[in-house]
Amino acid sequence: MSDKIAYARHGDIAVLTVKNPPVNALSQAVRQGLWDGMNKAEADTGVRAVLIVGEGRAFFAGADIKEFGKPPLDPHLPDLIRRIEASPLIVVASMHGVSLGGGLEVALGCHYRIAVPSARVGLPEVHLGLIPGAGGTQRLPRLTGVDAALDVMTTGRPIGAAQAHDLGIIDVIKDGDPAENGLAYAQELLDAGAIRRAVSELPLPAAIDWDATFDATLARSKGQISPAWCVRAIEAAYAGDFEAGMKAERQIFFDLMQTDQRKGMIHAFFSERAVGNLPELKGVAPREVSRIGVIGGGTMGAGIATAALLAGLRVHLLEMSPEAGEVARGRIESNLSGALRRGKISADQHAAILGDALQVVTDYDALAEADLVIEAVFEDMAVKKVVFAELDRVCKPGAVLASNTSYLDINEIAATTSRPGDVLGLHFFSPAHVMKLLEVVVADATAPDVAATGFALGKALGKTSVRAGVCDGFIGNRILSTYRTCADHMILDGASPYQIDAALEAFGFAMGPFAVADLAGLDIGWAVRKRKRTEGLDPRARDAAYADKLCEDGHFGQKTGKGYYDYAAGPKARVPNPDVMPLIEAERAAQGITPRDFDDEEIVRRYMASMVNEAAKVVGEGIARRPLDVDMTLLFGYGFPRYRGGPLKWADIVGLESLLSDIKGYAEADPYFWAPAPLLEKLVAEGRTFDDLNKEG
Numbered sequence: 001m002s003d004k005i006a007y008a009r010h011g012d013i014a015v016l017t018v019k020n021p022p023v024n025a026l027s028q029a030v031r032q033g034l035w036d037g038m039n040k041a042e043a044d045t046g047v048r049a050v051l052i053v054g055e056g057r058a059f060f061a062g063a064d065i066k067e068f069g070k071p072p073l074d075p076h077l078p079d080l081i082r083r084i085e086a087s088p089l090i091v092v093a094s095m096h097g098v099s100l101g102g103g104l105e106v107a108l109g110c111h112y113r114i115a116v117p118s119a120r121v122g123l124p125e126v127h128l129g130l131i132p133g134a135g136g137t138q139r140l141p142r143l144t145g146v147d148a149a150l151d152v153m154t155t156g157r158p159i160g161a162a163q164a165h166d167l168g169i170i171d172v173i174k175d176g177d178p179a180e181n182g183l184a185y186a187q188e189l190l191d192a193g194a195i196r197r198a199v200s201e202l203p204l205p206a207a208i209d210w211d212a213t214f215d216a217t218l219a220r221s222k223g224q225i226s227p228a229w230c231v232r233a234i235e236a237a238y239a240g241d242f243e244a245g246m247k248a249e250r251q252i253f254f255d256l257m258q259t260d261q262r263k264g265m266i267h268a269f270f271s272e273r274a275v276g277n278l279p280e281l282k283g284v285a286p287r288e289v290s291r292i293g294v295i296g297g298g299t300m301g302a303g304i305a306t307a308a309l310l311a312g313l314r315v316h317l318l319e320m321s322p323e324a325g326e327v328a329r330g331r332i333e334s335n336l337s338g339a340l341r342r343g344k345i346s347a348d349q350h351a352a353i354l355g356d357a358l359q360v361v362t363d364y365d366a367l368a369e370a371d372l373v374i375e376a377v378f379e380d381m382a383v384k385k386v387v388f389a390e391l392d393r394v395c396k397p398g399a400v401l402a403s404n405t406s407y408l409d410i411n412e413i414a415a416t417t418s419r420p421g422d423v424l425g426l427h428f429f430s431p432a433h434v435m436k437l438l439e440v441v442v443a444d445a446t447a448p449d450v451a452a453t454g455f456a457l458g459k460a461l462g463k464t465s466v467r468a469g470v471c472d473g474f475i476g477n478r479i480l481s482t483y484r485t486c487a488d489h490m491i492l493d494g495a496s497p498y499q500i501d502a503a504l505e506a507f508g509f510a511m512g513p514f515a516v517a518d519l520a521g522l523d524i525g526w527a528v529r530k531r532k533r534t535e536g537l538d539p540r541a542r543d544a545a546y547a548d549k550l551c552e553d554g555h556f557g558q559k560t561g562k563g564y565y566d567y568a569a570g571p572k573a574r575v576p577n578p579d580v581m582p583l584i585e586a587e588r589a590a591q592g593i594t595p596r597d598f599d600d601e602e603i604v605r606r607y608m609a610s611m612v613n614e615a616a617k618v619v620g621e622g623i624a625r626r627p628l629d630v631d632m633t634l635l636f637g638y639g640f641p642r643y644r645g646g647p648l649k650w651a652d653i654v655g656l657e658s659l660l661s662d663i664k665g666y667a668e669a670d671p672y673f674w675a676p677a678p679l680l681e682k683l684v685a686e687g688r689t690f691d692d693l694n695k696e697g
């Protein structure tokens with residue numbers, strides 16, 4: 001028998017203990033071990049029941065995702081589950097930790113289920129671009145009814161033991177050791193003369209309106225197809241029987257396995273975990289951080305302070321005056337009330353945070369004991385230098401000094417202090433207590449344990465942290481600046497902001513670039529444009545100034561009620577601002593451009609080509625370590641559709657050769673903007689992909 005399953009006999013009960021750390025994924029060896037274990041139990045004279053229990057953190061985290069995309073190996077999970085369910089012995093699952101995907105499906109194939117109160121169960125396959133593929137779509141509805149089963153499957157959200165018990169998924173909840181609980185429960189069942197109970201033999205619950213539910217699910221999933229296919233898989237049993245349902249489920253599962261969405265989502269799953277895994281941080285202990293200082297209580301500073309408070313850190317927030325301090329406190333209190341309303345913190349935690357975890361101060365000396373200070377003041381190098389001089393003066397030795405700048409040179413900031421090794425960039429995204437991305441900007445002199453502290457803080461705050469090198473805009477904003485410029489060029493040439501937003505939202509972006517600009521505040525882009533013009537634009541660069549005129553008139557987007565869109569009826573009911581197109585038309589006329597038509601496909605191709613080209617430069621220059629670092633930056637900070645994996649995964653799927661050929665074609669009209677990235681040319685010449693670079697580490 002495989003060493004992944006231990007077989008033991010306790011009286012009339014055979015115990016199959018799964019040992020596949022860290023999370024008992026159902027790899028081939030585990031499946032084979034369970035199969036052999038069932039054979040052994042059935043052949044073991046006197047055994048009347050089998051207990052399946054996981055060792056370590058979980059019952060089962062599901063199918064082994066590393067096997068996806070490879071030829072399936074015997075025994076297949078649906079066959080194993082069928083074999084378990086068909087056993088004449090009573091089979092009991094004792095669940096703890098997570099039982100996800102194939103893990104819950106194994107439990108549903110058992111005849112009885114017991115769980116500890118902290119257990120969580122779910123069918124998260126939609127997050128991998130799949131549907132449950134081992135009977136989940138057939139067995140779960142028979143226990144819970146169709147609506148509840150669809151909720152579990154289409155959201156992919158795990159549910160707690162209590163809810164699972166209410167839904168009939170778990171028979172008994174009991175605190176204690178899962179193996180001991182399971183043995184006691186199996187013995188009770190034997191003593192009570194309990195009979196074998198197969199979920200697949202339960203009658204089908206009431207049918208629903210399948211077509212309407214399919215359409216509604218598809219519409220809700222923003223371009224992702226797998227949730228809607230859960231509906232079709234369940235429906236199949238109603239036209240035939242359990243076997244027909246299983247067959248349909250398998251077919252849909254295999255069809256989805258071949259899709260680009262599955263590839264994109266599995267890339268996202270592994271990249272999300274690999275992103276903080278950097279050779280330079282191996283074995284480097286982060287510095288201790290329990291007290292942090294935040295300089296500046298604007299939207300960003302207040303958001304950072306909120307994130308830190310929610311993570312249980314003590315925060316000293318520094319503002320220029322008591323009045324500004326009160327405004328900042330108000331912002332934080334409002335953020336915290338939101339967290340309380342959404343159930344992210346309890347009323348007691350809320351009170352404790354406001355009690356003394358947050359101190360609003362006006363004197364730098366109050367930061368003397370801070371372990372880490374994040375500056376979130378106005379985006380101006382001279383202002384930042386003054387702040388860092390003060391921090392250098394008051395902060396204790398070993399304190400980490402961080403700037404939240406989105407564009408400015410961290411090397412230059414670090415050089416103004418006597419301790420450049422302690423300085424790094426921690427670039428949060430607004431609202432900082434909500435957005436998942438943190439760019440950890442490692443400057444030339446940043447000490448390894450300071451970089452490690454940045455990652456540790458990110459983890460404590462629940463962020464996905466990406467390592468970035470120093471350049472104008474780091475990873476995310478540098479790429480944003482390029483694809484946004486591409487959008488502006490298309491506008492000058494004939495597209496409208498609204499057509500561009502609609503085309504990109506149809507591609508899967510949470511918001512198009514102009515709606516994003518309105519949300520972030522048009523003054524931010526305006527300040528960057530002014531700075532770049534002051535520094536001197538390359539004479540070959542095409543400039544677009546129409547948006548400056550909006551800003552000059554005081555229209556900064558959502559916060560002033562008007563930008564590219566008019567928000568008089570609220571952010572969700574935005575309509576195009578009628579002042580915008582005349583500004584664009586005037587600029588086209590001034591530049592002597594005759595506008596032409598763009599179709600949505602061309603908009604997406606150009607926009608994505610500019611994004612991939614800049615991303616390839618960012619990787620080629622070492623600003624991002626690996627292509628996956630860019631992918632995660634765009635996914636977690638810029639609303640890139642997860643089911644496409646990230647821009648460089650998307651590029652691999654589309655094909656690098658055709659992308660490079662597009663770029664070279666566009667470069668004929670504008671060789672400056674469309675200069676191909678050397679890394680992209682190299683990969684095409686060598687017939688390799690971005691993912692090949694990810695694998696090199």
Ligand code: CAA
Nearest residue numbers: 023025061062063064065066100101102124132133134273
């Ligand atoms: N297969 C292979 N590896 C897995 C895995 C799986 N199902 N689940 C987790 N892992 C790996 C992770 O990649 C990670 O590996 P590294 O340490 O090498 O990075 C390790 O296990 C630990 O995972 P996390 O860092 O995510 O640990 P966590 O405690 O934060 O979360 C978890 C644990 C909740 C199980 C989370 O990993 C998770 O959600 N896993 C995926 C669960 C899932 O999607 N299951 C469905 C699989 S599809 C399926 O089952 C299809 C079917 O119907 C047949």
